[in-house]
Amino acid sequence: MLVYPAIDLLDGRCVRLRQGRFDEATVHSEDPVSVARSFVEGGALGLHIVDLDGARLGKARNLDWIYRIREVVSVPLQVGGGIRTFALASRLLKAGVDRIVLGTAAAEDPRLLQKVLEGWDPDRVAAALDMRDGKLVVQGRESESARTVEQVLEKLRALNVRWLVCTDVTRDGILIGPNQELTTQMVAEGFRVVISGGVATLEDIERIRDAGAAGCIIGSAFYGGILTIAEANVAAGGV
Structure with a gap:
């Protein structure tokens, strides 16, 4: 299982949101690179x-930061937030992003998702399911989708x-x-699953790993110094 440290971009800064709320953003750095x-x-x-501005507004706002990060690091990049056109999806993939993540588009525009999957290696495309109290949320997690989780999973x-x-x-x-x-x-649905939200301990990582997930995303536990990447990698079985 692969551990992904989270870099959430808002107004060109690296932030963390509390329960997805934009009014509770904590700025961790002015320099995402x-x-x-x-x-x-x-x-x-x-x-x-994640381009949080893009997720909220429907248009990419932090592409320059993403491209600059791609230039300075060699590890795989998984990028989401506001990818709602085939042109933007292709632009990111051509720029060397290893996997793009479609959230609102996956739930609300399956034709776009199909076009991206047909045009690119399916292993470079992920669908995002953002859940709040069992409901699927879209548009930067600010709106509830008209579709149920079951309906979206069936389409995926x-x-x-x-x-x-x-x-x-x-x-x-x-x-x-x-x-x-x-x-x-x-995992039981048969997808390769990357889990996000709430990871705080090595035991959390081990449980996700043992459940069969392919990856987990960790933000606050790294930014707060609660976990180190090295020990998280060991717990995940990645090193």
Whole structure:
């Protein structure tokens, strides 16, 4: 299992949101490139980057930061947030992003998801499921989708989506442990699953690993110095 340190970009800064709320953003750095470099120097084997402005507004706002990070680190990059056109999806993949993550587009625009999957290696494309109290949320996690989780999963299976990035938004940024039930459920659906939200201990990582997840995203536990990347990698079985 691969551990992805999280880099969330808002107004060109590296931030953490509490339970997905933009009004509770904590700024950790004015220089996302230095954060990315620091994570990699600490042993990160991949990075998960989200353009929060893009997720909220529907248009990419932090592309320059993403490209600059790509230039200075060699580890795989998984990037999401505001990818709602084929042109932007292709632009990111051509620029060397290893995997793009479609959230709102995956839930609301399956034709776009299908086009991206047909145009690119499906292992470079993930669908995001952001959950709040069992409901699927979209548009930067600020709106509830008209579709149920079951409806979206059925469509994703029909499109032969291979990768899911699943977040329990109610746990995001507050270090209370991941949603183990969500992890188990999504792995059982047959997808390669990357879990996000609430990871705070090595035991959390081990439980996600043992449930069969392909990856986990960790933010606050790294930024707060609760976990080191090296020990997280060991718990994940990545090193």
